[in-house]
Amino acid sequence: MLVTDKKQGLLSYDLQGGQQQFLDVGRINNVDLRQQVRLDGRSIDLALATQRDENALVVFEIDAEGNLRDAAHIPTAQKRIYGLCLYQPVEGGLEVFVNDKSGTYVHYRITADGDGYAGEELRRFKMRGLAxxxxxxxxxxxxxxxxxxxxxxxxxxxxxxxxxxxxxxxxxxxxxxxxxxxxxxxxxxxxxxxxxxxxxxxxxxxxxxxxxxxxxxxxxxxxxxxxxxxxxxxxxxxxxxxxxxxxxxxxxxxxxxxxxxxxxxxxxxxxxxxxxxxxxxxxxx
Missing domain, CATH: 2.120.10.30 (TolB, C-terminal domain)
Structure with missing residues (x-):
């Protein structure tokens, strides 16, 4: 289980509730994950989280034993970043919907190459209120x-x-x-x-x-x-x-x-x- 401590970072727990890992990555708000993501010619398990101090997306790579590694911080267009959720299209790749406190959603495609991870904006839309x-x-x-x-x-x-x-x-x-x-x-x-x-x-x-x-x-x-x-x-x-x-x-x-x-x-x-x-x-x- 991956959870956020909104003042400190990301934690993982086992089925007995025992803490397995803590990553001190700042004010993480929401986290989501997908397994067997096909990116840059490889299959990898990834978790993404919103980082409120940087208004960024943090990318965590997950190994076969469930250990997480802080792999990248991707800047976003949000001014007060808040929540997110991931989308894994059937044709491969990974996309993410990111919202802020104005109710604005930005939809990104996550890309990867030898230089790391990046986000490509696909669209944006706005809800009436906080979402x-x-x-x-x-x-x-x-x-x-x-x-x-x-x-x-x-x-x-x-x-x-x-x-x-x-x-x-x-x-x-x-x-x-x-x-x-x-x-x-x-x-x-x-x-x-x-x-x-x-x-x-x-x-x-x-x-x-x-x-x-x-x-x-x-x-x-x-x-x-x-x-x-x-x-x-x-x-x-x-x-x-x-x-x-x-x-x-x-x-x-x-x-x-x-x-x-x-x-x-x-x-x-x-x-x-x-x-x-x-x-x-x-x-x-």
Missing amino acids: EGCVVDDRRQRLFIAEEEHGIWALAADASVADQPHPVLPVGQHLTADVEGLAIYYGQQNNYLIASSQGDSSFAVLDASPPFSYRGSFRIGINLGQGVDGVSDTDGLETTALDFGGAYGEGMLIVQDGYNQLPDSAQNFKYVPWRDIARALHLPK
Whole structure:
């Protein structure tokens, strides 16, 4: 698991919550990763993060043992850089959507050669308000954006497709502002979009394909037996359907917990078996 300490840098953890690595790279805000990225004639695992002191993208190379290396800092056009999400086109390469606090998104293609990494701007567009959280469905070339005070939007991830953001789920009955982190769970037959409804500390689940049907919401409660408190005020999250064994045989959801209360301490992260979510909401696989 890769997480950002927004005042210090990037950290990695194992499935038991043990810290594996810390990279002192400054005020990192958001991070995303893709594996087996084809760039410059090679296949490589990469993570990218927004660096707020430099208004830049930090590129981390990841080796076969999961160790990260600070490989490059790419300048951006943003004045107050904020969030990002990656897009891995089926034809290869890597692209990134980067936003700032004005609601402006800039879409870059990441390039690489013997001199390092660079970013080529493909397009830019603006949301009405702050929109930090986003995720790309690589399989369907669709970008989802969480506009914090208004709701979830979608548009084509392919820059060659003329498209504008269209609404998926507004703030209201199923979402309470701020709308924050987004993630996609790829099931055997069904794929789901998960969103952090930060205002009421719940999580909404929708079909990841049109018409984006709402499947239900859940909260993550206290586990006294394990001495784990409930989850509240979640910002970032991630999910995977990979089989990690045991309780995580159908994958997992990882969420940031804004208030850690057993005992009272700094915010942390919680692991939730996907099978528990699927069972609670009666989600088909």
